[in-house]
Amino acid sequence: MGLKDFFKNRQLKKAAKQQIEMPSIELKSIPSDETLCTLWTKCQSCNQLLYTSELKKELSVCKHCDHHSRLTAMERIEQLVDYGTFIEIDYDVLPTDPLTFSDLKPYKDRLQHAEKSSSAKEAIVTGIGSIDNQPVAIGSMEFQYIGGSMGSVVGEKITRLIEKAIKKRLPLILISSSGGARMHEGILSLMQMAKTSSALKELHDAGLLYISLLTEPTFGGVTASFAMLGDILVAEPKARIGFAGRRVIEETIRQKLPKDFQTAEYLLLNGQIDMVVHRKELKKVFSDLVRLHTQNDKKFFFNDELVLNVKDTPLLAKV
Amino acid sequence: MKANIVPLDFEKPLNTLSKQINELEQKSSLVNGNKKLLIDLKTEYEKAKADIYKNLSPFDRVKIARHPQRPYAVDYINHISPSFYELHGDRTGKDDNAIIGGLIEIDGQTIMVVATQKGRNIKENQKRNFGMPSPEGYRKALRLFQHAEKFNMPIITLIDTPGAYPGLEAEAHNQSQAIALNLRELAGLTVPVISIVYGEGGSGGALAIGVANRILMLENSVYSVISPEGCAAILWRTREKASEAAKALKITAKDLYELGIADEVIPEPVGGAHYNIEETCKNVLSSIKKHLDVLNKLNGEELRKDRQEKFRKIGEYIQG
Numbered sequence A: 001m002g003l004k005d006f007f008k009n010r011q012l013k014k015a016a017k018q019q020i021e022m023p024s025i026e027l028k029s030i031p032s033d034e035t036l037c038t039l040w041t042k043c044q045s046c047n048q049l050l051y052t053s054e055l056k057k058e059l060s061v062c063k064h065c066d067h068h069s070r071l072t073a074m075e076r077i078e079q080l081v082d083y084g085t086f087i088e089i090d091y092d093v094l095p096t097d098p099l100t101f102s103d104l105k106p107y108k109d110r111l112q113h114a115e116k117s118s119s120a121k122e123a124i125v126t127g128i129g130s131i132d133n134q135p136v137a138i139g140s141m142e143f144q145y146i147g148g149s150m151g152s153v154v155g156e157k158i159t160r161l162i163e164k165a166i167k168k169r170l171p172l173i174l175i176s177s178s179g180g181a182r183m184h185e186g187i188l189s190l191m192q193m194a195k196t197s198s199a200l201k202e203l204h205d206a207g208l209l210y211i212s213l214l215t216e217p218t219f220g221g222v223t224a225s226f227a228m229l230g231d232i233l234v235a236e237p238k239a240r241i242g243f244a245g246r247r248v249i250e251e252t253i254r255q256k257l258p259k260d261f262q263t264a265e266y267l268l269l270n271g272q273i274d275m276v277v278h279r280k281e282l283k284k285v286f287s288d289l290v291r292l293h294t295q296n297d298k299k300f301f302f303n304d305e306l307v308l309n310v311k312d313t314p315l316l317a318k319v
Numbered sequence B: 001m002k003a004n005i006v007p008l009d010f011e012k013p014l015n016t017l018s019k020q021i022n023e024l025e026q027k028s029s030l031v032n033g034n035k036k037l038l039i040d041l042k043t044e045y046e047k048a049k050a051d052i053y054k055n056l057s058p059f060d061r062v063k064i065a066r067h068p069q070r071p072y073a074v075d076y077i078n079h080i081s082p083s084f085y086e087l088h089g090d091r092t093g094k095d096d097n098a099i100i101g102g103l104i105e106i107d108g109q110t111i112m113v114v115a116t117q118k119g120r121n122i123k124e125n126q127k128r129n130f131g132m133p134s135p136e137g138y139r140k141a142l143r144l145f146q147h148a149e150k151f152n153m154p155i156i157t158l159i160d161t162p163g164a165y166p167g168l169e170a171e172a173h174n175q176s177q178a179i180a181l182n183l184r185e186l187a188g189l190t191v192p193v194i195s196i197v198y199g200e201g202g203s204g205g206a207l208a209i210g211v212a213n214r215i216l217m218l219e220n221s222v223y224s225v226i227s228p229e230g231c232a233a234i235l236w237r238t239r240e241k242a243s244e245a246a247k248a249l250k251i252t253a254k255d256l257y258e259l260g261i262a263d264e265v266i267p268e269p270v271g272g273a274h275y276n277i278e279e280t281c282k283n284v285l286s287s288i289k290k291h292l293d294v295l296n297k298l299n300g301e302e303l304r305k306d307r308q309e310k311f312r313k314i315g316e317y318i319q320g
């Protein structure tokens, strides 16, 4: 039974009995595919149909199989940061095509397509927000934007965010979801690994907290640079995290890899991360970790500039 | 004697009395003669108890220290802190479960706790390796010490281990270096470090998380360069002489206090910590607070110096 048939059946039944689960909007005709996609979401893991608005309320965690589905960069920030406190920075740092790169398609076209098809202007959104009234510098990657790949813009925005955290003495939270370095910017992408990591060295020496959240999927140059350098490393359940991709490894070593290979749980077992945290616990855990890491430090101060006011906040665009 | 407690050999007479008392008490109506018998038995029990626990030999204390129901690190952590955020792994390939560590809170101060942890049963001990850490366990500990130093958190280490794990992989991964590095790095920290030996302080495996400003020992814990059995096997040429070795080695909390190694002996309930875990944890917490109060007043350089001087003074010799 296709999605459309499913809906048709439901409509027929509607006449017979009082609708309980159906949305309150009137369905005059069979909804278009687009409407179906917005009203209902199919769980990527168990294939159950989920009512989209309900799924959102559950932080996009499937109520049947607990699958944590992928979030956009802004959804992630909304879930973690106190309502109305997020101020985006460096939204005007935009990509260019330094190598005039072209594969099957010119990089320029890919950039254009990415901007249209994703909810962000590059593969990361950065800014300042509060978690239970504790200000933090936060960056959240956008996987929809060319696989969350790190090119010059991602590297630059992360580095600026780190510099801001140092200047304002704020804890830093980075949320990764990325296939790795962006090939289309060649060696410039590779060097973003060094650029972000050297900024993190300054942050570390300044005695500031950095919590890295690894989400499905985090790979390559992102894992091998800023994502693994957190003071505390947190991953979401079953997120795949690694350096090389599974297929590359299987082809290289000519062996089948275990099913749980490169999952968050596998990393925990192998001493690589501190904890695996369910999405519903994330905000509390982050809030506690920030408090636990700042309450002893008398040097830590609350910067007046960062008293965040709901009224002044350019609210969470494009969600 | 609590019914659910596994008696040690020297507690057998108590156990017999306690069973008789229980049987009598369970009879719904007591004739007068039985009532008197019950009172007599109880008096006898109290007397035997006082006798036995007043005259514990060092090896009896070893047995209490190793009692399978003795509270372990997680029990202390759960009793002394409202929350525990466990941090896992050495970041390089292993999470050794013989060592646990993470963030706790005492009076609104964040504290890094690092501890050795034994298992309660065979399954748990497969995971915990009987509380014998591997090099990766010590490297996890070091990572957490450095984390505490960065974030200005006092460190509390809780020690109960037969020793560092003697194994092939442990040697291949350089057990010695892992221990040695911890000794040096702990010495240099500028945050307060308090170590509490709560069970067996098994040689280098214990010291690797025990270079502290204050070393506290629970009344029935022991701390030694070698296990009594190991020492007996080498010097007496039979493990049977473990009791003699335990006495000769001076391994009890009282011994270490007298030798100037332990800074305080934390009292345990009569019979040992496992008879009243709540009370034991309360004693441990109040002792921690007392020492933390003093150490919190020192600055980083003073703390480092205080710790180094503590160890600088240890050793007996004559000269000239």
Ligand SMILES: [Zn+2]
Pocket (backbone or CB within 6 Å): A043, A044, A045, A046, A047, A048, A062, A063, A064, A065, A066, A067
């Ligand atoms: Zn599902």
